[in-house]
Amino acid sequence: MKWTYAALIAAALSVPVAAQAPATTNPFQGNAERIRAGMAGFNIRCADCHGTDAKGVRAPDITQVWASGRTDEGLFNTIRNGVPNTEMPSFPPPRTQDYEIWQVLAYLRTLAAPAPTDPPRGDAANGEKVFRANCVGCHRVNGSGGRLGPDLSRVGVSRTREALTTRIRRSAEGDHRAGYAPVTIQPPSGPAIQGVKKNEDTFSVQIMDTRERIQGFEKDKMKSVQDNIRSAMPAFGPERISDRDLDDLLRYLSTLRGFDPAVAQ
Ligand code: HEC
Numbered sequence: 001m002k003w004t005y006a007a008l009i010a011a012a013l014s015v016p017v018a019a020q021a022p023a024t025t026n027p028f029q030g031n032a033e034r035i036r037a038g039m040a041g042f043n044i045r046c047a048d049c050h051g052t053d054a055k056g057v058r059a060p061d062i063t064q065v066w067a068s069g070r071t072d073e074g075l076f077n078t079i080r081n082g083v084p085n086t087e088m089p090s091f092p093p094p095r096t097q098d099y100e101i102w103q104v105l106a107y108l109r110t111l112a113a114p115a116p117t118d119p120p121r122g123d124a125a126n127g128e129k130v131f132r133a134n135c136v137g138c139h140r141v142n143g144s145g146g147r148l149g150p151d152l153s154r155v156g157v158s159r160t161r162e163a164l165t166t167r168i169r170r171s172a173e174g175d176h177r178a179g180y181a182p183v184t185i186q187p188p189s190g191p192a193i194q195g196v197k198k199n200e201d202t203f204s205v206q207i208m209d210t211r212e213r214i215q216g217f218e219k220d221k222m223k224s225v226q227d228n229i230r231s232a233m234p235a236f237g238p239e240r241i242s243d244r245d246l247d248d249l250l251r252y253l254s255t256l257r258g259f260d261p262a263v264a265q
């Protein structure tokens with residue numbers, strides 16, 4: 001095969017020789033009116049998950065995407081197509097036009113932060129040990145582990161470090177993930193049953209108990225069906241996981257990249 005000079009450069013930079021997309025850089029960069037429109041669009045469509053400052057709530061911090069090497073075109077495609085099998089939705093036309101995505105990106109650019117000053121820390125190999133010792137009983141990563149809690153195979157890329165630290169250090173109260181809300185059922189006789197709620201209607205409730213058995217109950221046959229405030233996940237204070245082990249654990253989680261949708265949830 002005969003290489004042209006342009007193809008060699010393109011290969012070296014690993015860009016496609018003939019890019020299809022019309023705009024590869026943001027046509028609205030620095031345009032005050034478009035940035036204002038983008039801010040409004042961001043607040044309506046993105047802020048619930050990414051936070052009004054884009055530093056992340058239920059979803060990652062997206063103020064560092066350029067610093068981490070993402071391009072305008074790549075970000076445009078991520079927003080247009082979403083991230084499959086995650087909570088990041090797609091924003092397809094006609095509801096979301098190209099210019100609306102570019103506006104949001106022009107706004108995000110104004111929030112863009114420089115590369116983080118603290119380099120990634122922690123030892124992923126030790127973090128995996130900490131995970132196996134404390135977490136794998138309730139959580140799966142990459143297809144193996146317990147099922148009482150959600151799959152964590154992407155949690156390192158989809159949540160901020162702060163959100164993860166809070167979640168691990170303190171037991172969540174209220175605001176439980178759908179499908180994992182803690183519940184206690186008191187049958188007519190025998191001990192109470194603890195679990196997480198999978199389904200509920202007026203008359204019945206379906207739970208996964210702490211031994212991962214799915215069980216259904218008719219509510220009016222039970223002494224009580226109680227929604228708990230405290231998460232089924234215990235808090236892991238520094239006496240259980242040292243600050244150093246926590247750094248290692250977060251590093252380990254951040255190395256994970258995905259799950260097999262067939263075994264997820
Ligand atoms: C329902 C919640 C939700 C909404 C709404 C949402 N996102 Fe996301 N977004 C996520 C999650 C979760 C991820 C991480 C997905 C993953 O990789 O696991 C993500 C990832 C991203 C990424 C990729 C970050 C990276 O480092 O690759 C970008 C960019 C992004 N979102 C931008 C947006 C924009 C812009 C909007 C509004 C137009 C938006 N998101 C709306 C939840 C959301």
Ligand code: HEC
Pocket residue numbers: 131134135136137138139148149150152155159164167168172175176177180181182196230231232233234236241249
């Ligand atoms: C006894 C079972 C149990 C153990 C042990 C456990 N978890 Fe959890 N975890 C859960 C449950 C159940 C939820 C969902 C609860 C909720 O939303 O209230 C959860 C939620 C989480 C979340 C939030 C997920 C999200 O989507 O934001 C993270 C992060 C997490 N756990 C990490 C860990 C880590 C790390 C460990 C080990 C140090 C651990 N968990 C140990 C049961 C457990």
